[in-house]
Amino acid sequence: MGRTYRSVRMGSHDVAARWLKASRALSKEDQIYGQRLAEMAKVHSSEAFYALDDPLEAAVFSVLIEILKKADPDRRYKGPRPRVEKGEDVDI
Amino acid sequence: MWIFDSYHRGTVELWDRDRGSARPLTFRYSPSFCLHLEDPHAHWEMMEGLEGRFRVEERAFETVYGPLDGYEIWAPRGVAEKIEKQTRMAAHLYNVDLRIDQRYLAERDLFPCGRDGESRFDPDFEIPLTSMAIEVEGDPRLSKAVGEVRVRTGRRETVLRGAEGEILADLFETVRICDPDVLLFPDGDLWVPRMAAKAEGYGLDQSLSRTGSFRKMAARSYWSYGKVEHKSGASIPEGRVLIDTKNSFVYREGGLRGVVLASRLTGLSPNLTSRFTPGTLVSNYEVYEALRRGIAVPFRKADAEAQRKVGDLKAADKGGMIFQPRPGVYEQVHELDFTSFYPSIIVNYNLSPETVDGGGKRGFLSSVIEPLLDLRLETKRLKKADPRYRGLDSVLKWMLVTCFGYTGYRNAKFGRIEVHEAITSISRDLLLQAKEVAEGLGLLVLHGIVDCLWVKGGDVFAVSLFKERVEALTDIATEVEAYDWIAFLPLADGFGAYNRYFGRFSSGGLKVRGVFARRRDTPEYVRRMQTEVFEKMGVARSIEELRRVEGEAREIAGRYRRGLEGADPSEMIIRRRISRLHYDKRCVQASVVSAYRRKGVKLSAGMTAGYVVRDARKWEVDAEGDASGFDPDYYGALLEKAWEEAAFVFGFIEDGGG
Amino acid sequence: MELELRSPVVLAPETFNVLIAPGRVLATSLNDHPGLRRIEALYVCGNYSRILDDLDRRFTSLDVRRGFTAHQLLSILREAYQTLIIFEHDPGIFEGASEMAEYVGRALKEASAGSAVLLYSPGTDPSLAEMAKFADRVIVFSDLPKGVSKRAAKNLRPGPKAQRTLEAF
Structure with a gap:
């Protein structure tokens, strides 16, 4: 059978389309950011469906990933800091 | 016995090749159906009535979910339908709408086109049948008259010409004398009913059916995967296999061996397997296996999915995993493909209607798919050395492809949507794990779609290790193909399209998917242009070499543009x-x-x-x-779009990509 | 206690109601209703649902069960126990099985012995008309000119004597 719900990817693309439309109401200088936002919403929404069921959540997830990447252009971030196990206090 | 045709005409009739072609073996057989009532006491009057008129035995019978208490009733289908109405659809009925000849064979562990003691899952089998090829000139959709007819047996070809009545008389006489077991006849399902009707008009005895009678299949239109499909009707001869070679999917994919294999697996006569879609074949295979194991086949699909919260449904209602490609041209790429991915998941994870909620025993569906899958893996291996196995491999591949769809199909006897969802859920995890293995080995994942992954980077050793580790992790066979280069095309919004790409294998040859040249509705002229352009590109083994063939590719497109106005309208269909x-x-x-x-x-x-x-x-x-003419602007636009698809490569390279 | 989805769509307990309206009427009724998330409600539909996609993302407590065949629908309706049962009509289920509409109509009526039942459809067709014969109340909304909506209402032939109201808007 075909599926009951619209795919998360299609839904995220709808969200992106709405954001693009909304950006028309912004000032001329700000409109390009609205366009960029709509694009960022679509970059990862295909893969996000693996764990996300909500198109808006997938769109926001995609945008946040892109923002984090932009904030780290040299790809310095290597992952979460390793946890340091607190050792026992030692009497010197 | 080697049964090559079977049907039910009040008795079960089996045509045995070992006995010659005189007449069929006839067996009296009164099939029964099973009834389960949740509240038998509420229907005691009805049961009394049935016991008074038919043979009724109270007994437990096996279903896929386990034993049920009920009754076995020896009565025709109409009685079962009346029971439904009388109980206001509360009755659970089994073994009502089965093909009687198939059921007869299954209950005795017999199958068509094979001998006692043979395994149905043996890729090697004999076909002791004689064949004749018949071809009528002209398109039966456009003209009903029987013009010139070519008849071929072995190496001998005869052409029959003349008045229609004479041609038919000669044809029937030829068939009578040669007495073939199999007729290979393009558009036979359109011509044979007409020939039978015309024979009557001309006062001729048609010899196409060995008994003089035909079994009718009605034409119909039906929904399949969101589209309307049409199946033309047929007049099926008795005691002779008539294959409409033009319209038989199974014959086109697997030839006569494919039709016979389908018959061995499903318990259906080749007359039916040559006319059925892979989905119907796999459904009948499941029914045959159920009957062979004494499992009752439900009449109606009444078991609905389990209730769940709307959030859980949303989470489960997904398809295969996809990694969106970034449009571009890439060199030194490898494609990893899981072999029969979904059927392998069914078998490896023991997915079946009665086990999907848990339960340790071997499920019906997984135990039934397993030998089919093993046979396919064998033919896939064999065809590499011997092309004769290609046809069988293709038929098996299609049957396995459709068995997944059948798990969710609303009319599938042994379908259950939760099984369908479990398969896709596991498949998403497995593809994700394959991606992680690739990245762990330093490979870049370019694109992934359901059961295949394209990766770039690494040396031969890394790719080999990638395949090995994925197979060890997933316990599913894979194949790897190497590309010199591959282009992933964009959608209109610039994001990567799924399943629209073309590339050159390192071993030579091109793989092309989703573009104009592959689409069934592309006019021949446009297809030729794009194919020629791809062939030119196929000479290039690198991005640098692609750059060098651009001029010639443009010249090809230009030639077709200039030639458009003078082109033959028949190429614009x-x-x-x-x-x-x-x-x-x-x-x-x-x-x-x-x-x-x-x-x-x-x-x-x-x-x-x-x-x-x-x-x-x-x-x-x-x-x-x-058509005597065509709209040059319309076809010019199509030509342009087809060129732009291919020319994406040159634009990408020129922009500094690759 | 009556359940007001949105005026005038008020569902009395133990009644079988039919609503013919654009999808947004039902979707917004369900999304905006404050009490709906506190009662047990079952949403029944076929393979494709126009409404489920439009439900508020926070509306997670709704039970759902899909029926792909008329026989599955019967099983679902016979097993349903929730206070409110909403069935989104799928005419495709009755293709080639038009006689089943009567059984499903009866099953909807029988289900209303313990629940408020709402059969929803965006438009009319023969199978809906058959099921609506067993309804206590039929409500028709329309964006079309009045003449057409009256025609739509007329197509629903009056049901058994038990049917009390037939309203068109």
């Missing part, structure tokens, strides 16, 4: 499926239906019709065969 016959608005499909109506040809929903666009702005089209 577009073939599309007609989904409806009535349209509210003007559109191409409405014009196609009118064009065919003007020719006196009646289309049915789901049929494919060929047409040429005469004037796109006015929606004017001509039916295939009638």
